[in-house]
Amino acid sequence: EIVMTQSPATLSVSPGERATLSCRASQSVSSNLAWYQQKPGQAPRLLIYGASTRATGIPARFSGSGSGTEFTLTISSLQSEDFAVYYCQQYNNWLLLTFGGGTKVEIK
Amino acid sequence: EVQLVQSGAEVKKPGESLRISCKGSGYSFTSYWISWVRQMPGKGLEWMGRIDPSDSYTNYSPSFQGHVTISADKSISTAYLQWSSLKASDTAMYYCARQVGAALDPWGQGTLVTVSS
Numbered sequence: 483e484i485v486m487t488q489s490p491a492t493l494s495v496s497p498g499e500r501a502t503l504s505c506r507a508s509q510s511v512s513s514n515l516a517w518y519q520q521k522p523g524q525a526p527r528l529l530i531y532g533a534s535t536r537a538t539g540i541p542a543r544f545s546g547s548g549s550g551t552e553f554t555l556t557i558s559s560l561q562s563e564d565f566a567v568y569y570c571q572q573y574n575n576w577l578l579l580t581f582g583g584g585t586k587v588e589i590k
Numbered sequence: 591e592v593q594l595v596q597s598g599a600e601v602k603k604p605g606e607s608l609r610i611s612c613k614g615s616g617y618s619f620t621s622y623w624i625s626w627v628r629q630m631p632g633k634g635l636e637w638m639g640r641i642d643p644s645d646s647y648t649n650y651s652p653s654f655q656g657h658v659t660i661s662a663d664k665s666i667s668t669a670y671l672q673w674s675s676l677k678a679s680d681t682a683m684y685y686c687a688r689q690v691g692a693a694l695d696p697w698g699q700g701t702l703v704t705v706s707s
Contacts (some may be wrong), residue, residue: 537695
């Protein structure tokens with residue numbers, strides 16, 4: 483099983499500031515990585531796939547980077563609606579998809 | 591609009607059986623796999639398994655193999671997740687999601703399953 487580790491667990495950021503979230507894989511997943519956003523009481527929403535491609539309708543302030551075992555999600559200027567929990571997910575192993583434990587982005 | 595609509599919340603007793611559903615619309619249901627994901631209260635996301643609606647081929651996470659069954663009826667564009675004997679530890683929100691490549695998009699709204707005596 484590929485273990486995904488996200489850091490930090492909680493990130494306190496002021497509106498308008500930049501947020502940088504990290505995701506590490508226990509072995510290489512190439513660029514087969516997705517990021518999701520989950521707001522309280524809502525289902526997760528796909529933000530990024532292929533490590534760096536924004537899903538349909540996702541604002542340009544969200545960007546993804548990395549390959550292999552190290553990945554980053556950057557939110558360039560946090561808006562009020564961006565405070566949420568973010569999960570990474572690998573799909574290099576199609577037989578067993580795995581998620582990271584999540585990073586909660588909260589208002590500082 | 592591509593949508594997955596799940597069945598409503600359930601309250602069950604330990605030992606009871608349950609089947610929850612996920613109906614797809616706005617796309618060719620047999621062209622994309624459907625995955626199921628568990629979220630226990632206050633916890634993260636766990637992938638349970640998936641089904642290819644075109645031929646009902648399934649594969650499961652080892653953590654869930656033998657504990658749940660995933661099925662589909664392509665004639666009504668619906669996937670199912672079922673338990674034969676629920677436990678209190680099955681209390682969670684369950685999501686279905688369309689698998690595009692292997693990213694999950696979109697997700698259903700979730701079905702809350704509560705198991706309590």
